[in-house]
Amino acid sequence: MTEDNLYLASTQCKTWSFGPSTLATIRQNTNAAGIRSIKRGWKRARIEASSANTPAVTPIPSSASTPIPGAAPTPSIDPTAIPDPESLTPAEELTLVHYYILRLIDMSDVFSFPSNVKSTACVFLSRFHLHHSVQSYHPKHLIPTILFLATKTENHYIPLSEFCKRVPKLTPEAVLKHEFTVAGGVRWDFDVRHPLRAAEGGIMELLTALAVTANGSSDTGLQALKERLAPNPTRRVQDAHGRMKGFLTKEALVSDVYYHYTPPQVFLGALWLADKDVAEAYIEWRFGENSTMGRVTKKRKRDKRGKDGLVAKDKNGEKEEDTPSEAAKGPPLAPKLLSVIQSCAGMMTDARAFEKTPVEELKRIDKKLHRCQNPQKFLGAGIAIGAGSSDGGPKKPPEDAGARKQVEEGIVVGKADERKRKVEDDLFGGSLPVKV
Amino acid sequence: MSSSASSSATRPSNAAAAAPPTRRTLPFGNGHTPVPASVVEIDDGGGGLSKDNSDDSDIDDPDDINTKTKRKYTKGTAPCYHRRFSSLIKNRKLGEGAYAVVNLGHRRATATDSAVPVAIKKIKVNTEFRDGLSMDAIREVKYLRELHHPNIIALLDVFSSKNQNLCLVLEFLDSDLEMIIKDSSLTLSMADVKSWMLMSLRGLWWCHKAFVLHRDIKPNNLLLSSTGVLKLADFGLARSFADPYRPMTSNVITRWYRPPELFYGAKFYSSAVDIFSLGLVFCELMLRTPFLPGNSDLHQFELICQALGTPTEENWPGVSSLPGYYVPHVDNAAAMVKERGKDFFMNTFIAAGESGVDLLMKMIRLDPRKRCTAREALDVPWFSQEPYPTKPANLPKKGGGKGIEKVGSDLKRKAGELFNSTDDASGRGKKVARKLDFGGGG
Numbered sequence: 065m066t067e068d069n070l071y072l073a074s075t076q077c078k079t080w081s082f083g084p085s086t087l088a089t090i091r092q093n094t095n096a097a098g099i100r101s102i103k104r105g106w107k108r109a110r111i112e113a114s115s116a117n118t119p120a121v122t123p124i125p126s127s128a129s130t131p132i133p134g135a136a137p138t139p140s141i142d143p144t145a146i147p148d149p150e151s152l153t154p155a156e157e158l159t160l161v162h163y164y165i166l167r168l169i170d171m172s173d174v175f176s177f178p179s180n181v182k183s184t185a186c187v188f189l190s191r192f193h194l195h196h197s198v199q200s201y202h203p204k205h206l207i208p209t210i211l212f213l214a215t216k217t218e219n220h221y222i223p224l225s226e227f228c229k230r231v232p233k234l235t236p237e238a239v240l241k242h243e244f245t246v247a248g249g250v251r252w253d254f255d256v257r258h259p260l261r262a263a264e265g266g267i268m269e270l271l272t273a274l275a276v277t278a279n280g281s282s283d284t285g286l287q288a289l290k291e292r293l294a295p296n297p298t299r300r301v302q303d304a305h306g307r308m309k310g311f312l313t314k315e316a317l318v319s320d321v322y323y324h325y326t327p328p329q330v331f332l333g334a335l336w337l338a339d340k341d342v343a344e345a346y347i348e349w350r351f352g353e354n355s356t357m358g359r360v361t362k363k364r365k366r367d368k369r370g371k372d373g374l375v376a377k378d379k380n381g382e383k384e385e386d387t388p389s390e391a392a393k394g395p396p397l398a399p400k401l402l403s404v405i406q407s408c409a410g411m412m413t414d415a416r417a418f419e420k421t422p423v424e425e426l427k428r429i430d431k432k433l434h435r436c437q438n439p440q441k442f443l444g445a446g447i448a449i450g451a452g453s454s455d456g457g458p459k460k461p462p463e464d465a466g467a468r469k470q471v472e473e474g475i476v477v478g479k480a481d482e483r484k485r486k487v488e489d490d491l492f493g494g495s496l497p498v499k500v
Numbered sequence: 501m502s503s504s505a506s507s508s509a510t511r512p513s514n515a516a517a518a519a520p521p522t523r524r525t526l527p528f529g530n531g532h533t534p535v536p537a538s539v540v541e542i543d544d545g546g547g548g549l550s551k552d553n554s555d556d557s558d559i560d561d562p563d564d565i566n567t568k569t570k571r572k573y574t575k576g577t578a579p580c581y582h583r584r585f586s587s588l589i590k591n592r593k594l595g596e597g598a599y600a601v602v603n604l605g606h607r608r609a610t611a612t613d614s615a616v617p618v619a620i621k622k623i624k625v626n627t628e629f630r631d632g633l634s635m636d637a638i639r640e641v642k643y644l645r646e647l648h649h650p651n652i653i654a655l656l657d658v659f660s661s662k663n664q665n666l667c668l669v670l671e672f673l674d675s676d677l678e679m680i681i682k683d684s685s686l687t688l689s690m691a692d693v694k695s696w697m698l699m700s701l702r703g704l705w706w707c708h709k710a711f712v713l714h715r716d717i718k719p720n721n722l723l724l725s726s727t728g729v730l731k732l733a734d735f736g737l738a739r740s741f742a743d744p745y746r747p748m749t750s751n752v753i754t755r756w757y758r759p760p761e762l763f764y765g766a767k768f769y770s771s772a773v774d775i776f777s778l779g780l781v782f783c784e785l786m787l788r789t790p791f792l793p794g795n796s797d798l799h800q801f802e803l804i805c806q807a808l809g810t811p812t813e814e815n816w817p818g819v820s821s822l823p824g825y826y827v828p829h830v831d832n833a834a835a836m837v838k839e840r841g842k843d844f845f846m847n848t849f850i851a852a853g854e855s856g857v858d859l860l861m862k863m864i865r866l867d868p869r870k871r872c873t874a875r876e877a878l879d880v881p882w883f884s885q886e887p888y889p890t891k892p893a894n895l896p897k898k899g900g901g902k903g904i905e906k907v908g909s910d911l912k913r914k915a916g917e918l919f920n921s922t923d924d925a926s927g928r929g930k931k932v933a934r935k936l937d938f939g940g941g942g
């Protein structure tokens with residue numbers, strides 16, 4: 065069994081890899097499930113509201129008298145006259161998820177967590193919302209829990225009390241409250257395969273090979289690579305390396321590339337974005353017409369570098385295996401690989417748009433979501449239905465409503481973006497200065 | 501503050517304030533699913549689930565998935581298994597470890613499948629660790645979700661119980677190697693030992709291939725199925741070693757099976773730690789008693805030095821720069837033991853034969869770099885020589901329940917006699933190069 069097969073046996077490949085159309089269908093279904101739960105919540109709230117409104121002499125102290133700022137129920141509301149709220153579209157859900165992935169990145173950077181913790185946290189959030197609508201679980205309540213869980217699954221545990229100290233108003237209870245929800249929501253698949261390991265291996269290989277050519281080499285493939293990256297190939301690779309890491313720890317996490325491509329493919333996609341020439345020269349050298357080195361020593365390299373087998377997935381989500389050994393027999397892998405890499409890179413470039421989502425747009429979506437999740441505010445019922453409350457699916461019992469206060473503002477602002485974020489923070493529950 | 505979903509949280513929070521002060525105050529997850537008692541009691545027949553609205557049940561909801569998973573299983577044994585588990589009907593406990601209690605349960609029969617016995621490993625709530633899911637539980641789930649191999653225990657499901665205990669549903673396994681070793685009514689032949697070693701090494705090979713260190717190899721973590729198949733279990737200490745630059749804790753592995761580099765506080769160790777532990781299990785299978793049963797860490801280390809030799813720069817280059825390097829009786833040159841040679845091991849483990857002793861020595865070398873890998877161990881001639889490894893179904897079973905009667909001169913040998921055997925087990929048998937199937941498809 066080869067390393068490729070090892071990847072094929074991973075949960076990432078078996079349960080978290082899809083073709084683009086499958087992914088869209090899943091999101092559609094999840095969105096529909098979210099809408100159903102909102103509808104149920106409103107239905108129930110209507111019943112509550114009408115029964116609460118009938119004997120409206122003395123409000124029931126426990127819940128009906130709840131003072132709700134800005135939306136205090138007036139006895140004159142007729143719950144049946146208010147239409148169901150407009151629900152979120154799959155695209156709007158995705159916009160929110162991406163926004164919160166960016167927030168998760170900021171939050172992780174506050175702690176200076178290593179990139180595997182950061183990346184795993186982002187993948188957890190994305191996977192969670194693949195199957196759970198933001199209409200049922202608002203991501204803002206989940207991100208502290210997700211980040212804390214990721215520190216544990218990546219073997220980078222820090223005591224929860226310390227973790228909470230760094231995030232204003234965050235309490236241990238608020239973090240733990242959602243831990244099972246999140247762990248179950250990602251199907252207990254804690255092992256996430258990141259492209260960073262393949263990337264470090266690949267760059268190391270390139271730099272080593274360049275050091276060899278510096279002393280003269282007969283490898284024509286290498287020679288070609290060196291010429292393409294002239295005058296200072298080593299420098300060029302090093303520069304690309306730095307930029308590539310940036311793509312791997314941001315664009316790769318915000319986009320859907322983890323669902324569609326294998327870790328080595330994502331690595332090459334990021335390298336291509338960082339420096340087209342470096343990536344293409346590398347691919348040509350390892351998998352091209354003259355890849356003498358790739359062919360002769362491929363066995364050894366595959367063992368050493370592990371996951372450099374390339375598993376391409378076609379549009380239907382079918383997997384097609386292209387191992388270098390096959391490439392050695394048949395036509396070179398490079399052209400096909402390059403097109404896979406380019407589409408992967410394209411997906412990451414597109415992800416940049418999410419960072420530029422206008423604040424107004426986020427505000428608009430959140431407002432819609434707010435209405436969906438808080439029928440009681442708009443109907444005058446005393447029951448929080450709330451998905452709004454963090455976690456809450458509309459089935460949430462009322463006693464949970466207060467507890468959510470603790471978590472709702474657990475959002476950290478990256479220092480650099482602090483000013484920019486401040487504006488946005490207002491729409492998600494107030495801004496939080498970072499304690500350092 | 502502009503309006504947001506959060507403003508509803510300003511509702512009076514009496515209910516939350518009154519919540520019990522346990523670390524997780526709500527039923528599984530966020531508590532928005534009022535869990536009916538019949539579901540909480542996984543003992544229950546599962547009927548009586550009353551929901552006000554049937555379309556409340558939403559696959560979108562992790563809590564519902566948990567409920568569904570939980571309802572697939574129940575404690576105790578299914579009626580059809582009452583005979584087999586007669587001793588367990590009252591007390592369902594299968595075992596208890598440092599961090600978990602393991603109970604017998606079964607998967608309920610469905611329209612298509614009959615009931616299947618399972619082991620439900622309930623992670624203890626540790627009052628020391630108040631930070632949610634414990635690291636042991638996380639590690640065990642993380643690695644068992646990924647590792648699928650006939651010689652590695654299968655994790656069937658994960659759910660949380662009513663008290664927010666994490667429960668792992670594992671395939672049910674009858675016994676463990678420790679029980680077999682201690683059962684003096686059993687006779688273990690070298691073919692049996694070979695079979696258990698072969699299966700352990702296959703499981704370990706798969707772990708190491710996936711860059712996972714087990715870090716707690718010992719007889720009671722090597723479980724045996726009713727068909728005699730050995731499976732690595734208890735991944736509570738496992739970790740990935742794919743990143744060679746991350747230091748690791750040296751405080752792992754039960755003392756009697758701990759390799760010397762960990763006593764020296766090595767922070768960068770390798771799969772060789774598991775190989776060493778398994779090497780000591782190999783010894784124990786032959787001796788029927790632990791080979792190096794130290795009663796303290798210091799004593800343990802002295803036993804290692806006596807039995808295997810004193811680590812020096814000569815037999816283990818670089819050892820003196822390990823953080824905790826020391827040599828017992830350093831002042832007494834006579835007490836220094838040279839790394840033991842083949843004669844020594846042939847004396848003690850003659851029954852294994854020459855090629856068996858060769859394998860053993862490769863597994864318990866002092867210098868971890870000189871130890872063999874699981875893969876190399878699987879390739880040694882010993883496994884393809886007579887006596888051939890016993891077929892799992894024919895291996896001795898707990899309580900004397902021997903699979904099928906075996907034939908052969910080693911059948912009558914009693915426990916403890918084994919390593920004195922003069923039997924023809926010394927590797928002179930025909931060298932039949934048999935292709936070994938390591939499982940896992942490769």
Ligand SMILES: Nc1ncnc2c1ncn2[C@@H]1O[C@H](COP(=O)(O)OP(=O)(O)OP(=O)(O)O)[C@@H](O)[C@H]1O
Pocket residue numbers: 594595596597598599600601602619621653670671672673674675676720721723733734736
């Ligand atoms: N799948 C199973 N089937 C039957 N019995 C089992 C199973 N898993 C565990 N046991 C029994 O329960 C005991 C404890 O299980 P396990 O070793 O997994 O728990 P632990 O708390 O990790 O123990 P340790 O103290 O070794 O760390 C085992 O020694 C075994 O006897």
Ligand SMILES: [Mg+2]
Pocket residue numbers: 597720721734
């Ligand atoms: Mg154990």
